[in-house]
Amino acid sequence: xxxxxxxxxxxxxxxxxxxxxxxxxxxxxxxxxxxxxxxxxxxxxxxxxxxxxxxxxxxxxxxxxxxxxxxxxxxxxxxxxxxxxxxxxxxxxxxxxxxxxxxxxxxxxxxxxxxxxxxxxxxxxxxxxxxxxxxxxxxxxxxxxxxxxxxxxx
Amino acid sequence: xxxxxxxxxxxxxxxxxxxxxxxxxxxxxxxxxxxxxxxxxxxxxxxxxxxxxxxxxxxxxxxxxxxxxxxxxxxxxxxxxxxxxxxxxxxxxxxxxxxxxxxxxxxxxxxxxxxxxxxxxxxxxxxxxxxxxxxxxxxxxxxxxxxxxxxxxx
DNA sequence: AATGAAATGTTGGGGTT
DNA sequence: AACCCCAACATTTCATT
Numbered sequence: 001x002x003x004x005x006x007x008x009x010x011x012x013x014x015x016x017x018x019x020x021x022x023x024x025x026x027x028x029x030x031x032x033x034x035x036x037x038x039x040x041x042x043x044x045x046x047x048x049x050x051x052x053x054x055x056x057x058x059x060x061x062x063x064x065x066x067x068x069x070x071x072x073x074x075x076x077x078x079x080x081x082x083x084x085x086x087x088x089x090x091x092x093x094x095x096x097x098x099x100x101x102x103x104x105x106x107x108x109x110x111x112x113x114x115x116x117x118x119x120x121x122x123x124x125x126x127x128x129x130x131x132x133x134x135x136x137x138x139x140x141x142x143x144x145x146x147x148x149x150x151x152x153x154x
Numbered sequence: 155x156x157x158x159x160x161x162x163x164x165x166x167x168x169x170x171x172x173x174x175x176x177x178x179x180x181x182x183x184x185x186x187x188x189x190x191x192x193x194x195x196x197x198x199x200x201x202x203x204x205x206x207x208x209x210x211x212x213x214x215x216x217x218x219x220x221x222x223x224x225x226x227x228x229x230x231x232x233x234x235x236x237x238x239x240x241x242x243x244x245x246x247x248x249x250x251x252x253x254x255x256x257x258x259x260x261x262x263x264x265x266x267x268x269x270x271x272x273x274x275x276x277x278x279x280x281x282x283x284x285x286x287x288x289x290x291x292x293x294x295x296x297x298x299x300x301x302x303x304x305x306x307x308x
Numbered sequence: 309a310a311t312g313a314a315a316t317g318t319t320g321g322g323g324t325t
Numbered sequence: 326a327a328c329c330c331c332a333a334c335a336t337t338t339c340a341t342t
Binding site for chain 1 (some may be wrong): 161166169172173174175176177196201204205206208209210211212213214215218219226241243247253254255256257258259260261262267294295296297298299300301302303
C-alpha cells in the first residue's frame with residue numbers, strides 16, 4: 001500500500017487541519033487549502049483507502065464520563081505464557097476502562113492506559129483482570145496527574 | 155461545569171457513535187439515536203460547551219507519516235528539579251515526534267509516547283532532548299510493537 | 309490529478325408544543 | 326428539552342481538461 005509516496009505536502013496540510021478539527025466541512029477544508037472541494041474530497045478518500053487515515057474520533061474528557069482517575073499499568077508476562085502475547089493483547093484491550101494498550105519490547109510486556117471512577121476501582125481492575133490471570137507475572141500502577149496528546153506538530 | 159449530571163444515556167450513545175466515526179453527519183447520528191436532527195445538534199453543542207467533548211480528531215497511521223518506529227520513554231527527574239515539573243511537562247509535549255505526554259505519580263515522573271523514523275532518530279531524540287537536560291535523572295526507552303487505542307467500551 | 313457544475317443531501321436557526 | 330420547517334449551505338458524481 002502506498003503509504004509514504006502517496007503523501008505530498010497538500011495531504012499533510014489536510015491531515016493537520018483534520019487533526020485540529022475532524023468535523024470541519026470538506027468545503028471549508030478545500031477553501032483553506034486553496035483547492036476545489038471535489039479535489040479535497042478525492043484526496044481524503046484516497047487517504048482513507050490507502051490506510052493512512054484510519055478513522056475519525058472524538059476527544060472526550062474522562063471526568064465527564066465519571067472517570068475521575070487515570071492510571072498507567074505496566075504488565076509483565078510469565079516466561080511460560082509468552083506464546084499467548086497476541087491473545088493477551090486482545091483480551092486486555094477489550095477490558096472495561098482500558099483506553100489504550102501498548103505491546104512492548106523491553107522490560108515490561110504491556111502498558112495499559114486505564115480510566116476509572118476512583119482508586120477503589122483501579123485496585124479492583126488490577127486484582128480482577130491482571131493479578132488473577134496466571135499468565136501475569138507482575139504489574140506496576142502509576143497515577144496519571146496530567147495527560148496531553150494529539151497536538152503533535154508533524 | 156456540568157460534566158457528570160449533563161450526561162444522560164442519549165449523550166453517551168451519541169459520544170459512542172462519534173467515537174466510532176467523528177465525521178458522521180448530524181442527520182445520520184440523529185436517525186440512529188431516534189431523535190430529531192435539531193435535538194441531536196443541540197446535544198452535541200451542549201457537550202462541546204460543557205467541555206465534555208474537547209474536540210474531534212483524525213487517527214493517522216504513523217507509518218504513513220514516515221514514523222516507522224514508535225517508542226515509550228519514561229523519564230525520571232532529579233529531586234532538585236521537581237519544582238519545575240509543570241514547565242518540563244510543557245517543554246516535553248512540544249518536542250517534535252512526541253504524541254502524548256503523561257505526568258505521573260509513582261516511580262517515574264513522565265512517560266512520553268514518541269513516533270519517529272527509525273532507531274537512529276529515537277536515540278537522537280533521547281540524547282538531545284532528555285539526557286542533555288540537567289533536570290533529567292534517567293530515562294528508559296521501550297519499543298512499541300503494537301498499539302491500540304480509542305476503541306474503549308465506555 | 310484536478311476541475312466546475314448540477315443533483316442530491318445536510319445543516320442549523322427560528323418558531324412551536 | 327424536544328420537535329418540525331426550510332433557506333442556505335455542503336457533498337459528491339461526472340464529464341472535461
